[in-house]
Amino acid sequence: QVQLIESGGGMAQAGGSLRLSCVASGRTFSSVAMGWFRQAPGKDREFVARITWNGRSTHYADSAKGRFTISRDNAKNTVYLQMSRLNAEDTAVYYCNYMPYSVGSGDYRVPSGASWGQGTQVIVSE
Numbered sequence: 001q002v003q004l005i006e007s008g009g010g011m012a013q014a015g016g017s018l019r020l021s022c023v024a025s026g027r028t029f030s031s032v033a034m035g036w037f038r039q040a041p042g043k044d045r046e047f048v049a050r051i052t053w054n055g056r057s058t059h060y061a062d063s064a065k066g067r068f069t070i071s072r073d074n075a076k077n078t079v080y081l082q083m084s085r086l087n088a089e090d091t092a093v094y095y096c097n098y099m100p101y102s103v104g105s106g107d108y109r110v111p112s113g114a115s116w117g118q119g120t121q122v123i124v125s126e
Helices: none
Strands: 003-007 010-013 018-024 034-040 046-051 058-060 068-073 078-083 092-098 120-126
Touching: 003 092, 018 034, 018 092, 018 120, 034 068, 034 078, 046 068, 046 078, 058 068, 078 092
Parallel strands: 010 120
Antiparallel strands: 003 018, 018 078, 034 046, 034 092, 046 058, 068 078, 092 120
């Protein structure tokens, strides 16, 4: 059973930084790409960042480029999201999940019907 436990959220001032963590279990963490997502109030969940199983390749949403850094520690089954230069638009609940490579679609994606953790709330004040 997949379990995802996100932490590290909180309140930050605009321009500040936060570091999120996600401990994953239930499948072989070290062989699967991982991603961060977020859901702002009244909006759909959106992709933020992705990292391959070995950490050698990363991909970011335009909103995260240059400000956020995703990393992972396979020995700890943990993926991180370092967020800097925060702004009010970053206010959301942040989630992580496995993003295995899909041969059929040719990309990395969270499998349909995958379970999600509780997320961690980030609130950025101006």
